[in-house]
Amino acid sequence: MQSLDFAERYSRQVLFPPIGAAGQKQLAAARVAIVGCGATGSALASLLSRAGVGYLRIIDRDYVEPSNLQRQVLFDESDAAESLPKAIAAARKIKSFNSEIAVEPHAADLTPQNAEEFLGGVDLILDGTDNFETRYLINDFAVSKGIPWIYAAAVASYAVTMTVLPGETACLACVFPDSPRGMVETCDTSGILNSAVNFVASIACTEAIKLLVGARDKLRRTLLSYDVWTNDFAEISTAKPRSGCRACGQHDFVHLAGEGRPHITLCGRNSVQIHERQRPIDFDEISRRLTPHGPVRHNEFVLKFWREPYELTLFPDGRAIIKGTTDTAIARSLYARYVGS
Ligand SMILES: [Zn+2]
Numbered sequence: 001m002q003s004l005d006f007a008e009r010y011s012r013q014v015l016f017p018p019i020g021a022a023g024q025k026q027l028a029a030a031r032v033a034i035v036g037c038g039a040t041g042s043a044l045a046s047l048l049s050r051a052g053v054g055y056l057r058i059i060d061r062d063y064v065e066p067s068n069l070q071r072q073v074l075f076d077e078s079d080a081a082e083s084l085p086k087a088i089a090a091a092r093k094i095k096s097f098n099s100e101i102a103v104e105p106h107a108a109d110l111t112p113q114n115a116e117e118f119l120g121g122v123d124l125i126l127d128g129t130d131n132f133e134t135r136y137l138i139n140d141f142a143v144s145k146g147i148p149w150i151y152a153a154a155v156a157s158y159a160v161t162m163t164v165l166p167g168e169t170a171c172l173a174c175v176f177p178d179s180p181r182g183m184v185e186t187c188d189t190s191g192i193l194n195s196a197v198n199f200v201a202s203i204a205c206t207e208a209i210k211l212l213v214g215a216r217d218k219l220r221r222t223l224l225s226y227d228v229w230t231n232d233f234a235e236i237s238t239a240k241p242r243s244g245c246r247a248c249g250q251h252d253f254v255h256l257a258g259e260g261r262p263h264i265t266l267c268g269r270n271s272v273q274i275h276e277r278q279r280p281i282d283f284d285e286i287s288r289r290l291t292p293h294g295p296v297r298h299n300e301f302v303l304k305f306w307r308e309p310y311e312l313t314l315f316p317d318g319r320a321i322i323k324g325t326t327d328t329a330i331a332r333s334l335y336a337r338y339v340g341s
Contacts, residue, residue, distance in 0.1 A: 006100070010052050023213035024052060030212040031055040031122040035110055035138055037086045038062065039192065040152050041128020042074035043201030049094045051209060055102045056094070059118050060086040061109040063302055063313060071194035083313065085301045107301060107315060109275055110134055112258025115141045124208055125149035132179040139164065139172040140256035143248045148211055152204040156190040157229030159200035162238055163207045163219050166248060170238035173247035175223055196228050264328045271323040272331035279318025279340065286314070290338060310334055
């Protein structure tokens with residue numbers, strides 16, 4: 001039986017009749033994966049963990065930086081000073097306000113190869129990413145397995161979200177067969193209001209709770225967009241899948257097949273990511289090796305090395321983010337020189 005603390009902790013939510021004691025138990029038994037734990041992802045993780053979702057898996061490839069603190073609600077100045085991976089920092093912060101739920105952090109990049117490991121075995125997948133490549137991968141995986149997922153995005157003052165119920169509503173590829181042009185701008189180029197993030201996270205979190213407590217008739221079956229600055233509001237129906245949709249119609253999961261995912265990609269403004277998972281790094285050893293070449297510092301999760309004008313951030317599985325260039329050849333050569341080829 002649940003402890004008294006459980007009843008006390010969630011008492012105000014249980015008082016809300018559509019949730020009630022039965023809904024709260026369903027939340028405690030629910031398993032949710034959140035892909036990306038930046039602004040939207042950390043708002044979602046904060047809301048859902050406080051609401052008592054029993055198991056959260058948080059997947060994020062990035063580390064905390066000072067420019068994140070304006071909107072990424074799970075992080076603080078010490079996380080940025082330590083360059084903690086966001087997944088790890090998020091799990092620690094959640095533990096400080098709800099130690100009774102399970103949080104499984106993964107400081108890693110979601111790829112077609114690890115999609116089953118990171119997205120399998122959950123009731124719902126939430127989008128906290130900042131790019132369509134990953135969203136199409138989530139969509140392919142979710143549709144192929146029949147797992148609901150919620151698309152959520154915020155850029156500048158603009159927020160957009162839709163709930164995808166595979167086999168029932170439109171999927172992401174129904175609505176956007178290809179990456180939408182006007183929406184490839186990112187927070188790095190357009191800036192972002194923290195209120196746009198919280199707006200979209202609030203809607204997506206509520207949809208998540210409706211779904212997890214079985215209130216499917218209350219789910220929104222539209223693509224909703226709202227600009228918190230201009231007050232422009234739009235909705236288009238997603239009540240039915242588009243006939244002939246590549247993903248949910250033809251079951252052609254090209255993004256999950258993962259053909260041609262590059263080993264090196266641009267990531268954010270002025271940085272390049274080297275995707276490696278098979279090169280376990282001994283931070284102490286590499287730290288000694290790098291010290292003669294420039295400042296180096298590491299903790300258990302991340303190693304940073306500065307070689308002007310570049311900054312190399314290395315993760316234990318060998319993945320690296322190289323700041324200070326958008327030239328993949330330069331990034332590759334720095335990696336080869338300082339980490340290994
Ligand atoms: Zn579709």
